[in-house]
Amino acid sequence: PRGGHEPALVAHSSSRLASGAFLGGLLKQAMSTKVRVKFYCSYDGAGFSGWQRQAGEARTVQKVFEDALSRVCNTKTNVTASGRTDAGVHARIQVVHADVPVARRSLIESGRFVMALNSNLPGDVRIHRVEEVAPDFHAQRHVQRKTYLYFIDTSPVQVPSLRKYAWHLRLPMDWTAIEEATRALKGTHNFEAFSDSDRSTKTTVRTLYEAHWGRAAAGPFGPADLKVLRLTGSGFLKHMVRSIVGTLVKVGNKGADPDLVARSLATPQRHLVGATAPSQGLWLWDILYLT
Numbered sequence: 001p002r003g004g005h006e007p008a009l010v011a012h013s014s015s016r017l018a019s020g021a022f023l024g025g026l027l028k029q030a031m032s033t034k035v036r037v038k039f040y041c042s043y044d045g046a047g048f049s050g051w052q053r054q055a056g057e058a059r060t061v062q063k064v065f066e067d068a069l070s071r072v073c074n075t076k077t078n079v080t081a082s083g084r085t086d087a088g089v090h091a092r093i094q095v096v097h098a099d100v101p102v103a104r105r106s107l108i109e110s111g112r113f114v115m116a117l118n119s120n121l122p123g124d125v126r127i128h129r130v131e132e133v134a135p136d137f138h139a140q141r142h143v144q145r146k147t148y149l150y151f152i153d154t155s156p157v158q159v160p161s162l163r164k165y166a167w168h169l170r171l172p173m174d175w176t177a178i179e180e181a182t183r184a185l186k187g188t189h190n191f192e193a194f195s196d197s198d199r200s201t202k203t204t205v206r207t208l209y210e211a212h213w214g215r216a217a218a219g220p221f222g223p224a225d226l227k228v229l230r231l232t233g234s235g236f237l238k239h240m241v242r243s244i245v246g247t248l249v250k251v252g253n254k255g256a257d258p259d260l261v262a263r264s265l266a267t268p269q270r271h272l273v274g275a276t277a278p279s280q281g282l283w284l285w286d287i288l289y290l291t
Helices: 018-032 061-073 102-110 112-120 175-185 240-253 260-266
Strands: 034-043 090-101 125-132 143-153 187-190 205-217 225-233 282-289
Touching (some): 034 102, 061 090, 061 102, 061 125, 090 102, 102 125, 112 125, 143 205, 143 240, 175 225, 175 240, 175 260, 240 260
Antiparallel strands (some): 034 125, 143 282, 187 205, 205 225
C-alpha cells in the first residue's frame, strides 16, 4: 500500500465573533496535544467476529486494537479503519488512523511504537508500520482503490491447514465459463444485486479496475490447488466480493449462463445471483491512497 500527505487542513474562523475565536483557540489547543497516526496492520480473521467493535463481549479486531493502543497511550484511544471486514475475513494489510498524544511522538520516530503495540496485541493481529500523517488524513474517506483476493482450494481432499483460509470446493467446475463471466465485472456498474439488502450506503455504483482469476502455489500449506480471484475497485459493498464469488461458482458448477453476471449488473435482481460464498476464503489484500 502507498500513502502520502493529503491537502492541509483548512481552519475556518471569524475575527468578528468572539465565540468563534474562542472555539478556534480551543481547537488549536486540542490539536496541539494530539498527532494523527497511520497504522499498517494485518490480522488472521478466523478468531474474530469481524473488524467492528460490537456490544457485549464479542471479540473483534477493532476492540483488541483499541484496547492495546489505549494501554500504550495511557488514555482511551479510538481508531478508524479503511473499512470493515466480516467475521472470518482476513487482512494481509489494513490501514487505520488514530489521534494519539503528542508525547508518544518519540516512540513513533524511534520505531518503538510498533514494538509497544505488538507486545500488547494477541498473536493474530500485528502492526507492521506506523507513521505520523497530516491531521486531516482519513483512513476510510481517502482510499482510492482496494484489492481483495478470494482463495478457492480445488484439491480433491482438503488441505487441513487451509480450512480457515480458503473455500474448499470439490465440485466439478467449468473454469472457462467462470473466466468468461468474470470479464463482465470490469468497469463501472451498479452492483446492487451483489450486495446485502440491509446496506446503508447511498449508492451501489462501484468501479472495478481488475477482475481476473489466477493460480497460487500452496507452498508450506500443503499440496493444494488454489484458484485465486483478484478484484481491485474504487470501493466494495457489504458481501459484494463473496456474492460475486458465489455467482461465479453458480455459473461454473450449475451450468448457469455466463451472461448471468452481465444481466445482474444491467438489471439488478438479487434472487438471480448465487449464494454468498463463505468468509474464510476472503482476504483484504491491498489499499491504495493518493501519493
